[in-house]
Amino acid sequence: MRAFVITGPNAAQAGEVDPPVARPGEVVVDVERVGICGTDVEFYAGTMAYLHTGEAEYPLRIGHEWCGTVAALGEGVDPAWLGRRVTGDTMLGCGRCARCTSGRQHLCADRHEIGIRFAWPGALAEQMPVPASALLALPDTVGPEAGALVEPGGNALRAVRSAALAPGERLLVMGAGTIGLLVAMFARAAGADVHLFGRSARSLAFARTLGFDHVWSKETLPTATFHAVIDASNAVDLPALALDLVEPGRRVVCIGLAGEPSLVDTRSIALRDLTVVGVLSASGGLAGAIDAYASGAVDPRPLVAATVGLEAVASALAGARGPGWSAAPKIHVDPRR
Ligand SMILES: [Zn+2]
Ligand SMILES: [Zn+2]
Numbered sequence: 001m002r003a004f005v006i007t008g009p010n011a012a013q014a015g016e017v018d019p020p021v022a023r024p025g026e027v028v029v030d031v032e033r034v035g036i037c038g039t040d041v042e043f044y045a046g047t048m049a050y051l052h053t054g055e056a057e058y059p060l061r062i063g064h065e066w067c068g069t070v071a072a073l074g075e076g077v078d079p080a081w082l083g084r085r086v087t088g089d090t091m092l093g094c095g096r097c098a099r100c101t102s103g104r105q106h107l108c109a110d111r112h113e114i115g116i117r118f119a120w121p122g123a124l125a126e127q128m129p130v131p132a133s134a135l136l137a138l139p140d141t142v143g144p145e146a147g148a149l150v151e152p153g154g155n156a157l158r159a160v161r162s163a164a165l166a167p168g169e170r171l172l173v174m175g176a177g178t179i180g181l182l183v184a185m186f187a188r189a190a191g192a193d194v195h196l197f198g199r200s201a202r203s204l205a206f207a208r209t210l211g212f213d214h215v216w217s218k219e220t221l222p223t224a225t226f227h228a229v230i231d232a233s234n235a236v237d238l239p240a241l242a243l244d245l246v247e248p249g250r251r252v253v254c255i256g257l258a259g260e261p262s263l264v265d266t267r268s269i270a271l272r273d274l275t276v277v278g279v280l281s282a283s284g285g286l287a288g289a290i291d292a293y294a295s296g297a298v299d300p301r302p303l304v305a306a307t308v309g310l311e312a313v314a315s316a317l318a319g320a321r322g323p324g325w326s327a328a329p330k331i332h333v334d335p336r337r
Contacts, residue, residue, distance in 0.1 A: 003125030009046030014310035022074035033144035035065035063123030067147025106283035153289035154282025156182035163228035167191030175233030176203040309337035
């Protein structure tokens, strides 16, 4: 089968690889659609932290935002999965340790992460192996675009839940990329008064096309505090700003990752009685994201700028964009195209 393989920093191609075989407890999925995201860009550029800690190494098969159809079953898998459209959890805990058995399998020290950690092959391929325990069925109302946006949506939904807002309260979302915009969409669906802070005029203009009117740059940001701030940016200085902008006693949620350490003054956290929450992964948010897409409460499809084939992935990871593409932040891949 064909798959996208990164062989080193800024070196990758689509080519033939051995197809996966469903081991006991696993299925093989025919991949329908895959999103590429910032983590994938970092793997291609060679800057992803796991490349330096030994949790990932080249050659690398990436892709963790996906949907597809179950094509083969390993021993012990419920036959009802065969032929179902599915997506799944990126995080694959060992299932035996204290974290796994207490509902924190996404933090298992020995976890595989699909397309990311400890060489579990990713979704940028015609087929991929997935443990049946990580699968979630997709209703017919969730098409290929939304199906491949369940994983980022689950991350965004967990961030919104972590902000602990009541309807009508003011939320500031920092960062107007895919996660920031999904956070804004899920928060709007929950009744929050959503404000977006971004750096590029292009991304802010795009946010307005999604119906967000409270869109701010550093120069125009209101001085009033917010009932919660969610940092979905990759800017090194924004976590510290988030602590200054949140209402005392409330929450700052960190889901964005900067390329260098983001320093904050913990005196602000103590003296303003703040709760700072980190979010890693969509685990626990996946089912809610599927429900929101299926009901129409959130429609993530405008976030997709274009859908390309495996041949175009390397140039997309390098930042190239096609002439007819919209300003939307997400690029999708159809590996069978
Ligand atoms: Zn991602
Ligand atoms: Zn475990």
